[in-house]
Amino acid sequence: MIELRHVSKTFQTKHDHVHAVKDVSLHIEKGEIFGVIGYSGAGKSTLIRCINLLERPSEGDILVDGHNMLELSDKDLRKMRKKIGMIFQHFNLMRSRTVFQNVAFPLKNSGLTKDEIQKKVSELLSLVDLADKKDAYPSQLSGGQKQRVAIARALANDPSVLLCDEATSALDPQTTQSILKLLKELNQRLHITIVLITHEMAVIKEICDRVAVMEHGVVVESGSILDIFAHPKADATKKFIQSTSAISKIYEMVENNHVFTQVSKGQWLIHLKYGAGNTKEAMLSHICANIGVEISIIYGNVEVIHDTPFGDMVVILDASDEKKQAALDYLEKSGVEVEVIRYDCVVKQLDAECR
Amino acid sequence: MIAWLSSWMPNVVELADEFPISLMQTLQMLVITGVISFVFGLLFAIVLVVSKKGGILENRIIFFILDKIINLFRSIPFIILMALMVGVTRMLMHTSIGIAGALPSLIVGTTPFFARQIESALAEVDNGVIEASQAMGLSPKEIILHVYLKESIPGIARAATITLISLVGLTAIAGAIGAGGLGDMAIRYGYNRYMYDVIYMVVIIILLLITLIQSIGDFIVKRTTH
Numbered sequence: 416m417i418e419l420r421h422v423s424k425t426f427q428t429k430h431d432h433v434h435a436v437k438d439v440s441l442h443i444e445k446g447e448i449f450g451v452i453g454y455s456g457a458g459k460s461t462l463i464r465c466i467n468l469l470e471r472p473s474e475g476d477i478l479v480d481g482h483n484m485l486e487l488s489d490k491d492l493r494k495m496r497k498k499i500g501m502i503f504q505h506f507n508l509m510r511s512r513t514v515f516q517n518v519a520f521p522l523k524n525s526g527l528t529k530d531e532i533q534k535k536v537s538e539l540l541s542l543v544d545l546a547d548k549k550d551a552y553p554s555q556l557s558g559g560q561k562q563r564v565a566i567a568r569a570l571a572n573d574p575s576v577l578l579c580d581e582a583t584s585a586l587d588p589q590t591t592q593s594i595l596k597l598l599k600e601l602n603q604r605l606h607i608t609i610v611l612i613t614h615e616m617a618v619i620k621e622i623c624d625r626v627a628v629m630e631h632g633v634v635v636e637s638g639s640i641l642d643i644f645a646h647p648k649a650d651a652t653k654k655f656i657q658s659t660s661a662i663s664k665i666y667e668m669v670e671n672n673h674v675f676t677q678v679s680k681g682q683w684l685i686h687l688k689y690g691a692g693n694t695k696e697a698m699l700s701h702i703c704a705n706i707g708v709e710i711s712i713i714y715g716n717v718e719v720i721h722d723t724p725f726g727d728m729v730v731i732l733d734a735s736d737e738k739k740q741a742a743l744d745y746l747e748k749s750g751v752e753v754e755v756i757r758y759d760c761v762v763k764q765l766d767a768e769c770r
Numbered sequence: 771m772i773a774w775l776s777s778w779m780p781n782v783v784e785l786a787d788e789f790p791i792s793l794m795q796t797l798q799m800l801v802i803t804g805v806i807s808f809v810f811g812l813l814f815a816i817v818l819v820v821s822k823k824g825g826i827l828e829n830r831i832i833f834f835i836l837d838k839i840i841n842l843f844r845s846i847p848f849i850i851l852m853a854l855m856v857g858v859t860r861m862l863m864h865t866s867i868g869i870a871g872a873l874p875s876l877i878v879g880t881t882p883f884f885a886r887q888i889e890s891a892l893a894e895v896d897n898g899v900i901e902a903s904q905a906m907g908l909s910p911k912e913i914i915l916h917v918y919l920k921e922s923i924p925g926i927a928r929a930a931t932i933t934l935i936s937l938v939g940l941t942a943i944a945g946a947i948g949a950g951g952l953g954d955m956a957i958r959y960g961y962n963r964y965m966y967d968v969i970y971m972v973v974i975i976i977l978l979l980i981t982l983i984q985s986i987g988d989f990i991v992k993r994t995t996h
């Protein structure tokens with residue numbers, strides 16, 4: 416559907432070159448929701464803007480629906496852009512036009528009659544749940560409503576792709592949720608391919624099928640959302656994943672020797688990472704009842720990504736060393752990743768990325 | 771009433787017939803110059819905005835030349851511009867006095883100012899909106915007509931109000947070198963012949979004129995701002 420081949424973008428400033436995107440190759444499938452995550456300055460915004468050539472790449476090729484975007488004439492590029500909808504962080508609606516006029520705007524010169532445009536816009540507005548606001552001006556709308564208008568506008572020409580450039584970054588968490596839900600619905604109902612960029616892992620987690628992690632202009636890791644969450648490899652990815660859970664807080668507490676994380680002789684403080692599927696089994700009670708290890712839970716969290724639960728748990732084990740070791744062996748055998756954070760008052764060398 | 775007026779403003783009453791003629795001359799200069807310099811100012815402003823760095827039709831050479839020409843003409847004081855343009859005026863209008871003689875200087879003096887005012891109105895259109903229009907597949911022509919101009923109507927109305935008001939000032943200066951109009955009356959009778967009441971009357975008329983222009987401008991801005 417969308418293919419980026421060795422795309423690079425260099426900006427010329429007065430004194431030097433800024434390599435915003437460096438040799439990025441991605442393949443985005445038809446009908447999927449593909450996320451690109453990175454901190455600001457990672458080049459993700461430049462990358463998404465390269466797809467519809469708002470930014471012309473310095474090197475590489477961009478194929479959308481089999482068309483090489485860089486080889487199109489100006490006229491064909493404009494035609495192609497009509498089939499690639501785009502929404503923005505700051506909505507970019509026209510202040511002088513009503514909601515209706517904003518949504519109808521891309522239909523200028525589309526060959527539709529006035530009645531057909533009327534009908535089309537009404538459909539779009541009810542699709543984004545704003546039928547009652549058609550005569551309002553953007554200044555009278557909330558941020559979430561403005562983004563809904565922008566989505567309706569982006570869909571006016573029945574695009575096969577929707578590009579979302581930080582579309583939820585200016586919205587509060589609740590509104591973000593509702594916009595993400597809408598995007599997911601549109602993806603399922605219209606089979607539209609969605610490419611979104613964000614700096615929030617929560618957004619990726621909520622709706623993306625696959626994700627690419629960007630840092631300093633380079634895609635450091637990409638893959639299905641489940642793989643990325645279960646087995647993150649790059650440091651940047653691990654940081655993003657931790658940003659969505661409180662587990663980094665626990666590690667901070669360990670480092671500061673917080674009273675909650677102190678253990679006495681014979682106790683181990685361990686971190687259990689549940690992968691897909693094994694959150695249901697009663698492993699802890701098995702350890703307790705059958706191996707005879709006492710467990711106190713310091714922290715627990717289960718996340719659901721694509722209907723698959725993932726979990727983190729920090730517990731203190733109290734028993735003889737053999738029993739504790741047996742418990743660890745049992746857990747590892749059951750597919751739980753185990754990390755001993757502290758044993759016998761000694762803090763184990765912490766993983767660098769956990770700090 | 772007449773008796774009362776003639777005791778307070780004897781010269782005004784005596785010259786009562788000349789005021790409407792002068793007002794008409796001033797209005798003629800205002801309207802003709804206003805319309806022509808609006809058209810050129812708008813054109814230049816559009817060229818500046820689209821050709822500047824990062825504009826939708828970036829062209830550094832065109833931008834550089836136009837930008838410098840506008841600066842050049844803006845930096846010449848109007849009264850000197852009139853003197854400078856006598857030759858051109860004679861060639862174009864076959865006279866250098868009267869309204870016809872004043873128009874070329876007024877137009878050349880007003881257009882750069884108008885262009886700058888409209889340019890800043892157009893520049894206020896959010897870059898994101900322009901970008902969104904490009905992403906929608908609009909051509910540069912469509913973006914200029916349906917986005918830049920449509921979105922900046924309030925700003926352009928504001929620019930026109932300011933420009934017309936300063937144009938009233940220029941027509942008065944033009945009066946000093948024989949263009950006629952209210953400025954001419956104030957100088958000829960009021961200043962040169964000590965008829966101060968004529969100056970007061972001219973000031974009152976100009977004040978009303980400017981108030982009218984400002985009110986119309988404000989009304990348009992209010993109606994078009996959402």
